[in-house]
Amino acid sequence: MVTKAATDPSAGTARSWAGRGNAFDPDCPTRVVLDRVGDKWTALVIGALSGGVLRFSELRAAIGGVAPKVLTQTLRALERDGLVTRTVHAQVPPRVDYELTDLGRSLGGPLATLTDWAETHVGQILAARERAEAAADHA
Template identity: 55%
Template sequence: MATTTAAQRREQARADYDAFLRECPTNQLLGRLSDKWVSLVVAALATGPRRYSDISRRIAGVSPKMLTQTLRALERDGIVSRTVTPSVPVRVDYALTPLGASLAGLLTAVKDWAETHFDDVRAAREVYDTENPA
């Protein structure tokens, strides 16, 4: 049995998509998907296509720059589609692609979990902070 070098093992892991390795592209993708704006944009689009202004109103606190960057990144990754309708003014709609729709259930479930369990998390934080004063 031939031995392999660390570099060869890393290359094989990259080929096998091991998200625990920093060099693996799936690690980078998980970094993108774990962004709160990505989760909220995907959840907002899970109910159907929306215009930029609708998404902006739906997601409190997102800056125009961050929303634009997030939508562009999701479009690049094939999760969101952007449709421009020539009119005055120009209409731009964003929608989940089939790939994005397959992700929406997961991210919406995480959002729903956070909304459902935040009181439990807050209570745990209070206990922790009481037992571990700063």
């Protein structure tokens, strides 16, 4: 006999994450956090700031390829979510520093693990993608 737990990834999730919610439930607030963490710019900003305080231009250079508007939006969202602090120094011209909060630093480890996994398996992913595209071209 096949049980629901064997066929449904959401089965039993509420029990295994007791007190934390059920991310497989579309109404679970955990999804808001997963959306933030799953954003590629979030992962790159957290990674760049894990080395310490950076100014906007330093952060943009460290990440590479991010438009100023997108970086600004990402930083605002991370600040709103309590992952990053923004400090404005009263000088001319004004200097703005960005730094991870304790909560933001706690996200660094899991994101570093995910980044390591991605770097380890990127070759396999790209090869699978090429095979799928070649198969679609011949179909």
